[in-house]
Amino acid sequence: MKKMIALGFEGSANKIGVGVVTLDGSILSNPRHTYVTPPGQGFLPRETAQHHLLHILPLIKSALKTAQITPNDIDCLCYTKGPGMGAPLQVAAVVVRVLSQLWKKPIVAVNHCVAHIEMGRVVTGADDPVVLYVSGGNTQVIAYSEGRYRIFGETIDIAVGNCLDRFARALTLSNDPSPGYNIEQLAKKGEKFIDLPYVVKGMDGSFSGILSYLEATAEEKLKNNECTPADLCYSLQETVFPMLVEITERAMAHCDKKDVLIVGGVGCNERLQEMMRIMCSERGGRLFATDDRYCIDNGAMIAYTGLLAYANGMSTLLEESTFTQRFRTDEVLTIWREKMESSNGLMEKGV
Template sequence: MQQKSLIAIGFEGSANKIGVGIIKHDVNGIATVLANVREGFLPRLTAKHHRENVLHLIKEALKEAKISKTEIDCICFTKGPGMGAPLNSVAVVARTVSLLWKIPIIAVNHCIGHIEMGRMITGAKNPIVLYVSGGNTQVIAYADKRYRIFGETIDIAVGNCLDRFARIIKLPNEPAPGYNIEQYAKHGKNYFDLPYVVKGMDVSFSGILSHIEVLTKNLIMSKPELTEQEVLNLKRDLCFSLQETMFSMLIEITERAMAHVESKEVLIVGGVGCNGRLQEMMGKMVEQRGGFLYATDERFCIDNGVMIAQAGLMAFKFGTRTDMNDTWCTQRYRTDDVFCTWRE
């Protein structure tokens, strides 16, 4: 048992959102989220946006947590994977804060942050993890101090596919392209056949995207005589078809991983994990296997600083410290590269 309560501040800036989170572990190891603030922006202007907003988010997080900087035990930041420019802009801030406040710094894997946040919020013990976001699609299980990747996308991520299709059918970016597709899909009635590409434990989405783009042109763009309502109905059907196909692929490889390791738990993390239809479909599969599904809402499944603080603080408690010379970022930081000192 640790001697005193510990507090960590986390900086997440791997993509188009900048987040600052603060978490506290009491003497019994019970975690409490003290602050979780973030802002998002257009991808092409992300690095500049992060630099301009991170300082006021630090102040906002400290105010929300009702603590001072002197109470913080470690600074945690996203080392990767992610977009190079925003990763580096936030890492510079984390290094500067660490030096100014004279507090140890911990480099965190973005994917591990999602997993540890999900485990903490839901109480899942040792689940099969489906990690689905704009930049990542992986099925993961823990063994021997590492999160092992059982399957993943061999081209684009599921979230990237959804975002790109949203642009094809001209859905807005706000509040998020994937969210808007989900809302359209709820009203879809007709299913269009799309490529279903599962190769062993891996999946492929680029062919689906190419196919549905051509289908959209043939059904909508080449037919100016369609009414506004007819166009809306077709878009809804296409969104419905895309979700059903891709989510079925993800559930197939997740179920195979469950069977392989004889697990009864599934945890969905990452931004796409907020999708209600994905949770519904996965829940039915897990229920049929006599298991339990764990998922979080948009506060914690979308990129946030508190997930970085949580993963970093767990490593900190087991002696991890990052040398300032090792606080560089990388877009190629694999989930299974991390030695998880804190896991049994």
């Protein structure tokens, strides 16, 4: 019996990725390319979209060649509908529309956040964890309940990844491979802890005040030799990561769950994983996390999540294959999880 295969496109931020995945979660190929700006600079929508346009066709060819498939083998085409930056999102949406008509294949629009969760679940084997989703654009504490991924806590201003990225710019750290990674490496050399604002409000966190405080005081502290850039990176991590652990633990208690899955680009950070692992073990649970192949935005996560939806009867009409910068995680009806829960319930009853 032929396995169902999906081709997925991710382009919501500074990475353009194309992935080929089967329904059992086998990743046949997953190439991507990152738009890297000079130190001290962020990535703007227009220039990022131009980067994606330049690289998307070679990535498609590479993905098909590595997976050893042709367009005839593909069951559906999946793309990131949102959330993300408008111009970069538009690139994948347009390419999917064109390929759908050329290859006569159905389209499946995918929520970027849900795709991170499903990729994390299939790669790690996590069943029903509390999910900490941390990236440059999102910070959410999520758990599945009654057909949807519900948001139990989140940032009330900027994402934790955005906080890290912008501070890296203030220090003019390299953006290659990513500003967050370079902060992590520099933080390992830090020796002095600098007190920073710690802002947790119930189930939510706030990161803009921490960034503002650092931007206002870092230059003076460095000038007066009160600390080093490594000390500041170390202090930033040792402040924002405990905030994330706190709101995650609160959600675990509320949902009565023991396991945690970390997804999103910031989820690659080994110090964050270490802190979360300690908390989980103290509660008798486990931490599930992945490396940069799957934590960071990639096409495979879009292909896999779209294929789950397609296998359960969901698809997107050509005229509705649009994109949106704002697309909440809890807007998605995860019909595949509903069916899994139903079948598990029947098995428990011996049906």
